[in-house]
Amino acid sequence: MNNSLFERLGGIEGITNIANDVIDNHLANKTIATRFAKSDVAKIKNAAATFFISGTGGPNVYKGMDLLSAHKGMNISAVEFMAVLDDALAALKKNNISQQEQEEVLFVLYSMRSQIVLV
Secondary structure: OOOOHHHHOOHHHHHHHHHHHHHHHHHHOOOOHHHHOOOOHHHHHHHHHHHHHHHOOOOOOOOOOOHHHHHOOOOEOHHHHHHHHHHHHHHHHHOOOOHHHHHHHHHHHHHOHHHOEOO
16 A cells, blocks of 8 residues: 555654745745745744645645635746745755655645646
8 A cells, every 4th residue: 555645755744844944945045035034934834834744645734725815916926936846846855755756746736836826
């Protein structure tokens, strides 16, 4: 039997580490860092981790808004969206996530594009 993506990413601890690294990457990324300048970083890290935990087959711990509601009116460009994916890939690599899981995560993230870009 195959393990869920949640399990293959290291469960709650592994995904929390990945999510924290993704947000740290966003804060350092010149393309999107200004989007996070006035944000509560701890809150964003928690939202990213719980969203990821729930979305990969873990416990349903995410209590935030749906993607469309969270991004509506932000006018996020395709370039910014790709910067987010690049940051996610870098975090996955930093956490020694295998190629197959990297591809699965990026596929899932890319599938959300229509709910984030220019909404």
